[in-house]
Amino acid sequence: MATTTTLTGQPLDRPSLDTLLRRRLFYTPAFEVYGGISGLYDYGPPGCALQANIIETWRKHFVLEEDMLEVDCTMLTPHEVLKTSGHVDKFADWMCKDPKTGEIFRADHLVEEVLESRLKGDKEARGQKVEVDEEKEAKRKKRAKTVPATRLDDSVIREYEEILAKIDNYGGEELGLLMTKYAIKNPSTNGDLLPPVAFNLMFQTSIGPSSNLAGYLRPETAQGQFLTFQKLLEFNQQAMPFASACIGKAFRNEISPRSGLLRVREFLMAEIEHYVDPEGGKKHPRFQEIKDVELVLLDREVQLAGKTETKTLPIGEAVSTGLVDSETLGYFMARIHQFLKRIGIDQNKVRFRQHMANEMAHYAADCWDAELLTSYGWIECVGCADRSAFDLSVHSKKTGAPLCVRETRSEPLKIEEWQIDLDKKKFGPRFKKDGKAVETAVEALSQSLREKLSIDLREKGKVEVEVSSVGDGKVEIEKDLISIEKRTRIEHVREYTPNVIEPAFGIGRILYSLLEHVYWSREGSEARGVLSFPPPVAPTKVLLVPLSGHSDFKPLVQRLSLKLRKLGISNRVDDSSASIGKRYSRNDELGTPLGVTVDFQSVNDNTFTLRDRDSTKQVRSDEDTICSAIKSIIEGQKTWFDIQQELPEFTQQETD
Amino acid sequence: MATTTTLTGQPLDRPSLDTLLRRRLFYTPAFEVYGGISGLYDYGPPGCALQANIIETWRKHFVLEEDMLEVDCTMLTPHEVLKTSGHVDKFADWMCKDPKTGEIFRADHLVEEVLESRLKGDKEARGQKVEVDEEKEAKRKKRAKTVPATRLDDSVIREYEEILAKIDNYGGEELGLLMTKYAIKNPSTNGDLLPPVAFNLMFQTSIGPSSNLAGYLRPETAQGQFLTFQKLLEFNQQAMPFASACIGKAFRNEISPRSGLLRVREFLMAEIEHYVDPEGGKKHPRFQEIKDVELVLLDREVQLAGKTETKTLPIGEAVSTGLVDSETLGYFMARIHQFLKRIGIDQNKVRFRQHMANEMAHYAADCWDAELLTSYGWIECVGCADRSAFDLSVHSKKTGAPLCVRETRSEPLKIEEWQIDLDKKKFGPRFKKDGKAVETAVEALSQSLREKLSIDLREKGKVEVEVSSVGDGKVEIEKDLISIEKRTRIEHVREYTPNVIEPAFGIGRILYSLLEHVYWSREGSEARGVLSFPPPVAPTKVLLVPLSGHSDFKPLVQRLSLKLRKLGISNRVDDSSASIGKRYSRNDELGTPLGVTVDFQSVNDNTFTLRDRDSTKQVRSDEDTICSAIKSIIEGQKTWFDIQQELPEFTQQETD
Structure with missing residues (x-):
């Protein structure tokens, strides 16, 4: 895997970023004072604000701009619903148990880990440079045995690489065969493992006092939306196509959570169920608007050949050549792409990967994932699946309820x-x-x-x-x-029965990827981390810093703070005794795009300096001008570049 | 219980309101096509938007204006945390089982229901007028036996009324004694019931693949916040007092959910944990700002005397006389009151009721509930509790983690x-x-x-x-x-160890109460329901109606819709074939405050009519003027009254 680079081309130093994120309380392991529970994280104030801003942007981009019907369905879901949807039988991962130690491994992860270790050992034996993945390394250290540097046959290397390229494509039986063929055992004890068995990933509970109504925490928000289909169609005055949307938590009882926010047990999703007439090729009325959007595509055939080469195409072409199945699927892929761009995702770190046949969820007819490149590799962040008529059909069949469109023929x-x-x-x-x-x-x-x-x-x-x-x-x-x-x-x-195109967003994964994409280090006496969020998603928009603790500054700071709040602009005062430079550094780490300094001149003439996080340049002007400059940047009407043309630069102040 | 009246003084007809809310999809029983699960509801588009607007107002009113630290903690919570907090042992209701039929009753509700039935029977026997609670009546009909109209002794009536006034004050043993004393049995079979036993209200599950880590769905968001205390204090640069806030779902496995949205198993909460130094009387720095806010108070002593008389006092006086324990508790009561007013709660239907000793949660030192009057009676919608140092102390003691403030003495x-x-x-x-x-x-x-x-x-x-x-x-x-x-x-x-003042908001209960408070019927050939939401919380702000399906109207409607969206104003087009009057009626039911009609004159001179939901009056002006009038009303700078002064009235159009 290639080394990831930051926004400014430096190699991404994940441990430094992790330290920054913890120090600034973006997120933190949940229940840490009780030793923590793996796969559960709390968001602190900046993470929580960032999440809220991403959600708000999502609502504008999809619900408002596409006139979707937003619903809020329950997380508790009765057994029967998820039995019908197929989740009780098929929403599972494969796990292997070590009968001696009681340890449990997720089978595909174990195969992946062991083969990667062996490839690394081979490289060492050949005297080649080995790139180190800090997290995997840390895990490996915990387990007792280290793989010795053993040289492998060239043919074995090719086999391993091919298996790793399609690791998501194997079922339980195949994983069991791989484990036997390549003698994959418990890495810490070298003990034999039992063959893989399916482990259902839903959290089970029981509803009501008599314990006989089994239920689960939803694994996706989709089922609640499907069951409301008929009512929404009526609310929409029987007009098709239309989409519902739901933002809320979903749950997966991961066998072995890992990779921080990327594989967790409780996560925020934003899902769209777009209902379309299956006749006439699933056209989309607004396809023309996005047909020239260029996407980076990794198709099924390429992956099955054990490769990862992408093609870059306008979505219009991808649909017309049949690479992407329909206009509606293509429309949402383009809209997903635009959304990711809007919140600040690095355009060079996005690709759409088509699911292989075995990898697809049990309900899907076709699926393209928007994957984001992070230091953990390419991460599935948005799934865009054609669920065909699967869900509406099975629920209708099971309950006898009509979940369909009746339309008078012209x-x-x-x-x-x-x-x-x-x-x-x-x-x-x-x-x-x-x-x-x-x-x-x-x-x-x-x-x-x-x-x-x-x-x-x-x-x-x-x-x-x-x-x-x-x-x-x-x-x-x-x-x-x-x-x-x-x-x-x-x-x-x-x-x-309408078909469903479902763009499903894992907000936590997007949020983490974004943190990696906007992170960089400012050169200087010591490297300083900066998170260059676009202003609309930045957790706090403006930092207010009085030059010192002088009592004359306080009323000005309070007045400014109140004024900005009335404009709906979140701001934070830092009147601690640290130097101005230190205080700005702290807020660069929080990703606050703008800073206002209140100094002695402010007391005299009511002018303030405005600082840009990314360039550290400053301008100076009167209160109203500064406030309206802030507002125009936050709302996206102007950029810092525009403001620099309009207002005089300020260079006197010591900021270090 | 007194008959509730609507905004305009009519008797509130709950069945009509219920029908309206279902028809317009404000909310709907979850999993209805599977027969429904009691206590679980989905919000449809208008309910979901209303909820989002209430939350947004809450965030502005509390998090932004009070500079709180918002966090997002997990719902899944390990056993040990809730064992320590006392919830595993004490978060329970009392239930009675009928050993013959297997039916389960919530003990306090059963006693309440039976005694109320007998009082009703007595009134009938005396030939007095009986007010009918539709919902209770419907339930009663389901159960086989109807209570015969039997006249009771005056002394018995007094006993029953006294018990009902303090029904929340009884524990399991006392409820058992009441059931024996008053021969309370299974209402449908008259069979004997087993004595009340405690039923824990948390949903249990297990975390991870090995099934040995028990967990629960959180019953409140508070515990996650407490466990993050030390990190938040550090994030706040050790400054006290400060508050954290969390908005999210919580869960209660109710024995027998009832009363629609008022007693559900999964609900949205917004909770604040304000940390205050217990020394010096728990002062609040901004108390002066709210000391003159008048609150309606129902204190503990009055209730213990079996009465319900309230006093109306400025909060400053209630605190200075010791009726309300501290400035901080009083500050938040006033802020809660202001919030409720801001979203449109009827000021004549709010009171603050103090908890009686036995009724208080196991962690609380004092507690005042903001109760809202609905057709179900007075409903606890916001709890404002002084949890003292209980939670931080028990978690710190259990884990050894310091959850305290260390401050250098001057x-x-x-x-x-x-x-x-x-x-x-x-x-x-x-x-x-x-x-x-x-x-x-x-x-x-x-x-x-x-x-x-x-x-x-x-x-x-x-x-x-x-x-x-x-x-x-x-x-x-x-x-x-x-x-x-x-x-x-x-x-x-x-x-x-800081003390905690906790304002905890049940958003679903507030939302339902608001629906009752803003509902009224417009007189006419047939009564038409109107929901008079204040513009900031209304689900949709503007309805756009073309006079007919004429093709000239479409581009104008689309342009207006896009323009309003760019201004951040949600709007909905109704181009169905129904009459203008019908379409406006539909949107009165949705509570849309403003309507714009596009007619033939619009095509000629680009003027539009703007209609006010509450008065049904209309004005007419050009596009820009109409859009800026809409913006000023939605953002609260102007009222309809102001606009009527500024723009010419329009009376020609037939709206029926």
Whole structure:
């Protein structure tokens, strides 16, 4: 894996970033005073504000601009719903247990880890440079055995690399075979492991006092949205297409959480369910607006060949060549791309990867993940799946509730079809208790069978029908009981189950990737971390710093703070005794884009300096001008560059 | 219970309101196609937007204006944390089981329901008018037996009324006694019930693959905040007082959910933990700003006397007379009051009720609930509790983590105290294996005991100390092993555990109460429901209606819609074929405060009419003027009254 670089091209030093994020309380392991629970994190004030700003941008970008119907569904979900959706049976990872030590491993992660270790050992044996992944290294140190530097055959290296390229594509049985073939054991004891078994990733609980209503914490917000489909369609005055959206927590009982915010047990999702008519190629009315957006694509075929080469294409072309299945899928991929750009994701660190067949969720017909490059590798941050009619169909079938669109045809449809009439009076005496089963079997006959049977009936005076539950599975029906005729039926209403295109955002993963993408170090006597958030998502917009603790400064600082708040601009006063330079450094780490200094001149003439986080340049002007400059930058009407042209630079003040 | 009235003084017709809320999809029972799960509701688009607007107002009112530290903590919480906080042992309701039918009742609700039924039966027997609570009536109909109209003794009536007035004050044993005394049985079968047993209200689950880490869904957001205290204090640069805040879901596994959104199993909370120095009377620096706010108070003494009379007082007076315990508690009560006013809660339907001793949560030292009057009676919507140092102390004691403030004293403190010196060399030979226990017991001696023992030592040459684990529980220590002297110690740092004032908001309850408070019916050929939300919380701000489906209107509607969105104003187009009047009626039900009609004149001269929801009056002006009028109303700078003065009234259009 290539070394990740920062915004300014330096190698990304993850331990420094981690230290910064902890020090500034972006997030912190939950329940740390109790020793912590892996996979659970709390967001501190800057992380919480960043998350809220990302969500607000998301709401504007999707819910408001696309006129979506936002809903808030419950997390507690009864067993039956998730049984029907397939999650009870299929939402699982493969785990292996060491019968001696009781340790539990996630099978695919274990295979990945062991093969990577061996490849590393091979490189060492060959005297090649080895890149170190700090986190994996730390884990490895905890386990007792270190893999000795052993040289591997070239053919083995190729095998390993091929397996690693498609590690997400293996099921439990295949993982078990790989573990046997490559002698993969418990890395710390070298003990044998039991074969992989499925572990369901949902948290289970029971609802109500009698303990007999099993439930789960939702693994996605989608199911709640699907079950509300009919009501939303009615709310939308039966107009199609439309989308619902839901922002809320979902849960996965990960076998072994790792990689900080990237694999956690409780996480914030923002999901869209866009309902589209499956007829006519799933067109999207606004596709023209985004057809020229260029996306970096890694398709299924390339991955199955064990490679990772991407192509860069306008989405219009990707859809017209069939690489991306439909306009609607393509539309949302482009909109996802625009959203990521809007919040400050590095455009060189985004790609869309198509799922391989085995990797796809049980409900998906096609799926492209927006992946972001981080120091942990390419991370799936947004899934964009075509769930077809899977969910609405299974819930409708299970409950009998109509989850479909009924639309009056502009022109009634004439349907020529083979219709069957049964003489039900004679049916009872002839078939006795089997009457109902025979009737059902006859009604289920396909059009082509009906046509064939009509010939039999004419020629032989009877037909033979398969009825599995009766006698030898076949039943003869004579012509006095049945007639089969071709007739014309007129259909005025068309009924169909919409297909669902689902863009699903893992907000925590996006948030962490963003932190890596906007992080860099300012050169100087000592390296200083800076988080260059775009102003709209920055946790705090303005830092207010009085030059010193002088009592004349306090009322000015308070007045400014109140004024900015009234403009809806979040700000923070730092009147600690640290030097101005130190205080600005602290806020560079918090990613505060602008700073205002209150000094003795401010007391005299009510002018203030305004500082830009990224360039550290300053301008000076009167209170109103400074406030409106702030507002225009925060709201995105102007950039710092514009402000620098308008207002005189200020260079006198010592900032260090 | 008095009949509730609407905004305009009509009797509140809850069934009509319920129908409206369902029809307009404010909220809906969750999983309804699966038969529903009681106590779980989904919010549809208008409910979801209303909730988001209430939360946004809350964030501005508290987090931004009070400079609080917002955090986002996990819902999954390990057993140990909630064991320490007392929730595993004490967060329970009392339930009674019918051993024959298996039915489970919540004991206090059952006693309440049965006694109310009997009082109703008595009124019927006396020929008095009986007010009907629709919901309770519906439930009663489901149960088989109806209480016959039986006249009760006057003394029994008084007893029942007294019990009902303090129903929240009874524990399990007392409820059991009441049930025996008043022969309270299963209302549908008249079968005997088992005595009340405690039922813990937390949803349990297990975390991780090995099933041995028990966890719960949090019953409040508070514990996560407490455990982050030390980090937040550091983030706040050790400055006190400060507050953290958290908005998120919490869970209660209710025995028998009822009353719609008022008693649910999953709900949104917004909680503040304000940390204050317990010394000096828990003053608040901004108390002066709110001291004249008048609150309606129902204190503990009045309730214990079985009464419900309130007093109306400025909070300054309530604090100075000691009715409300401290400035900080009073400050937040006033701020809660202001918040409720800001979102549109009817000021005549708010009171603050003090908790009775038995009713208080296990952690609370004092507590006032903001209750809102609804057709279900007075509903606790915001708790404002003084949790003292309870939580920080128990977590610190359990884990050994310091959850306290250390502050350098401006002047070092001189402390005169009795100090004990032990000759530890002689201690071992003298007490053998008990040495450590004796030492611990000596060190734990209070100052007054030390003083007394110093006299014994001087007079008798030995002291007697209680050490429960040793021999007969008493140990003699001779003067060669111990000395006790009064000395002066100088303390430079003061260490204390802050007290916590906790305003905790049940957002769903506030939201439902608000719906009742802003609902009224417009007189006319048929009564039409209106929800008069204040513009800032209204789900949608503007309705755009083209006069007809004429194609000339479409581009104007689209342009207006886009323009308003750019101004950050949510709007919805209704271009259905219904009449203008019908479309406006629909949106009165959604509570949309403003409507813009696009008609033929608009096409000619680019003027539009603007309609006010509450008065149905209209004005007409050009596009820019209309847009800026909308903006000023939505942002609260102007009212409809102002706009009516500025712009010409429009009366021509048929709106029905």
